[in-house]
Amino acid sequence: MTRGVAGGRTVLLFVYGTLAPGGRAWPMLEPYAVAVRPASAPGRLYDTGRGYPAAVFGPGESRVHGTLCTLRDAPLDALDAWEGDEYERRTITTDDGTAALAYHWRAGLAGLRPLAGGRWPQLANG
Numbered sequence: 245m246t247r248g249v250a251g252g253r254t255v256l257l258f259v260y261g262t263l264a265p266g267g268r269a270w271p272m273l274e275p276y277a278v279a280v281r282p283a284s285a286p287g288r289l290y291d292t293g294r295g296y297p298a299a300v301f302g303p304g305e306s307r308v309h310g311t312l313c314t315l316r317d318a319p320l321d322a323l324d325a326w327e328g329d330e331y332e333r334r335t336i337t338t339d340d341g342t343a344a345l346a347y348h349w350r351a352g353l354a355g356l357r358p359l360a361g362g363r364w365p366q367l368a369n370g
Contacts, residue, residue, distance in 0.1 A: 255318050256344035258283055258336060260310030261297040263347075266367040269326060276315040283312035283338045285346065289364065290356035297364045298349035298356060301336045307362045312344055323347075 262269040265280060287301035287308045299308045324333060330351040337343055359365070 252317060254278070254314055254316050255320070256342065257313045257315055257318065257323075258285060258310055258338060258344040258346040259313055260289060260299050260308050260346075261364045261367075262295075263323070263326075264311045264364070264367055267364075272319075272323070272326065273313060273315065276318050277313050278316050279314040280311050282309070283340065283342070283344075284309045284362070285336050285338045287336075287362075289359045289362045290349070290353065291359055292356055295366075297359065298330070298351070298353075299346065300353070301334070301346060301348050307339070309361070309363045312338060312342060320345075 259273070261267055263273055264270060284307045285301055286303055286306070287299050288306045289308045290298040290300070292298050301308065320333070327347045330349060331347040332350045333345055334348050335343055336346045
């Protein structure tokens with residue numbers, strides 16, 4: 245996992261829940277976003293039952309649908325703190341072949357409910 249501030253660099257971050265446009269934490273990212281577009285990646289999306297989703301990225305037929313954000317001077321340490329110990333920031337590859345950072349759920353799956361369609365329903369634009 246890479247930590248730190250992107251110090252003038254542009255990074256790509258795939259978001260699928262509270263950090264996505266329309267999500268309650270989008271205001272944390274919005275000032276740094278220079279472009280956003282829909283994207284998807286192999287993996288499975290779960291409802292944690294706590295008001296936020298969990299994505300487990302990996303090969304398979306299931307997809308996680310979200311937004312690919314191009315961020316300038318992204319506050320990655322602050323985002324890591326927001327996501328907490330249940331997630332790890334890792335590099336994934338979206339379905340169109342773009343390498344991007346994403347928050348992968350590393351806590352257990354017991355009690356989590358898979359979301360049909362791989363979309364977080366609480367997004368305003370969802």
